[in-house]
Amino acid sequence: MTAPAPTTRRVLLRSAPALVLVALALAGPLLAPHPIDTPVTFPYAGAGDGAPLGGDQLGRDVLSRLLTGGAPLIATALAIALAVTAAATAVGIVAVLRPALGRWIERAADLTILLPPVLAVMLVALAWPGGGRLAVAVAATLLGIPYAVRIVAAAAAPVAATGFVEAAAAGGETLWHLTFHQVLPNLRATLLALFGLRFVEGVYLVSVAAFLQLGPRPPEADWALMIRENAAGITLNPWAVAAPCLAIGLLAIGVNLAAEALAPARPTPETPL
Known part of the structure; x- marks a missing residue:
């Protein structure tokens, strides 16, 4: 018996914040009223005509940079979440189905988990030729896999111990088929929750890297980079920092709500036909 599927209304309501933010991020460059690299007012100007959210440290329109800066952050976090979830799913299930190999996988994961994520991102980004967003994404992906493997393995263990899986293994089915x-x-429920968590973690690591001057670089428009660039003028124009902070926070919450809405309420193992 399987858990009831989530209703369409529930899915839409919980997915709406994430869908709206993603749509705005994708369409943002077309909606931006000003070029992102052209000053339109004096530095840290307050909200006014022609600049609804005021100006940044160089007098550029905060609204235009906000509308343009979401797509790179979302794309990077999405790539990290997809790569980590896919790799951890395959490795975690194999570790459960092949216990001898699984013990080595768990030991390697335990050793990798000891390395602090932010420190590891800094080491990889600084050692990577040219650094940049790709270096941060690769570091975040490699660091996220060990955590995710342990989660997938813990969820897959009771499923692998059920009768239908044991019967299929005894019948000579291949590792590919069993997996x-x-x-x-x-x-499904575990992987959707894992994807949501990895996406939020990706946003967090990319944002922290940008604050440490790793990854995206000026004059690129990026929500995380906007926070660092305008921190010194937060008392002059709070919107220059508050707007990207709110966007990042709403994005993280929205993606988690969407993943939760798509997951079954009480998942139980399904016997294949």
């Missing part, structure tokens, strides 16, 4: 046809269909 993708027997175990994986029963992990």
Whole structure:
């Protein structure tokens, strides 16, 4: 018996914040009233005509940079979440189905988890030729996999111990079949929650890297970079910092709500037909 599928209304209501922010991020460059690199007012000007959210440290329109700066952050965090979830799913299930290999995988994961994420991102980004957004994304992906593998393995263990999986293994089914046809269909709730968490973690790491001057670089428009650039003038124009902070926070919350809405309420193992 499986958990009831989430209703369409519930899914839409909980997914709405994330969908709106993603749509604005994608359409933002077309909606921006001013070029992102052209000053339109004096530095840290307050909200006024022609600049609804005021100006940044160089007098550029905060609203235009806000509308343009979401897409790179969302794309990077989405790539990190997809890569981590996909890799951890395959490795975690294999670790459960092949216990001898799984013990080595768990030991490697435990050793990697000891390295602080922010420190590891700094080391990889600084050692990467040219640094930049790609270096931060690769570091965040490599660091996220060990945590995710432990979560997937813990969720897959009871499924792998069920009778239908054991019967399929005894019948000579391949590791590929056991992984993708027997175990994986029963992990939807876990994987959706994991994707949401990895997306938020990706946003966090990319934002912290930008604050440390790693990853995106001026004059690029990026929500995380906007926070660092305008921190010194927060008392003059709070919107230069508050607007990207709110956007990042709402994005993280919205994605988690969407992932939760898509997941079954009480998942139980499904016996394949």
